Amino acid sequence: MKILRILTICILTGALGHGQVIDLKHLDRLAAKATETADVTLDGSLLKLGAKFLSADDPDQARVRKLVAGLKGIYVRTFTFENEGEYSEADVTSIRKQLQSPGWSRIVGVRSKKDSENAEVYIKTGGPDGGLAIICANPKELTVVSIVGKIDLDELSELGGNLGVPKIDLEKPKTSNVEKPKPSSKKEDD
């Protein structure tokens, strides 16, 4: 009886631990249809190992090292398709559903009719670990990024501008449900 109780506690603790990670397994089947696929799964130990090999002399790598110091996992799935409609809305909905669980809040949601691109940014606040999820979906491309752990959005954004993408000056949304942050006066071309 005691053993059963301990086992139940262990299973529950494990389930809670895994609850932090967004389940992206259902997206694996899209790899067969996609012309280009990127699948990165870096969990605790692998992330630490990778961070250890980042050079302190390279400024970009040093910044990435600092950024990922408090992270517990990074998961990226990117699919590029030849034709439209290769993935279904249900594929994205199942991720959105997971992001409706307590602690998660959508900070940015963009729907562009011009280039049919939908993009959403979610952050997880409260609890011991933070988190970040980005969903970018256009008819021919689907990208899902899931980061477990506390991450500095400004730093990541700066790195986004630094690692091959030009930097733009942006204000971070101050409240959890801000859809459109104030436009910045600074403007830089891509």
Add this chain to the structure above:
Amino acid sequence: MSYLEDDLKMALQRTEPSADFVNRVLARVNQPPPREPSWWERLTVLLRPPRLQWVAASVILSIMIPVAGVQYRKQQRMRVEGERAKEQLMFAVRVAGNRLHRVQQKVLEMGRMETRL
């Protein structure tokens, strides 16, 4: 006659054995054969100086060389895995930063459009 011949004569002249020579030879012949040393006795020979130093050195080397080999291969494997993890990490951060940048750019565009209106 030279001195050499004298010396040879002296050296080769017949001498009688001592009185107890026969007894001593017989006693030696009648002695039991020496006992075969057991395996551990042979081992203890190795542990007597100066052999002990050579034995210790070869034992240490025979342990150290395979351990060092295993450790080296482990380090090599770790380095390859680490480099791969680093590449993946850089790629993941690049993708995350890039997508975040795209989202923010769209938000900016929408903000600008709203301001114009």
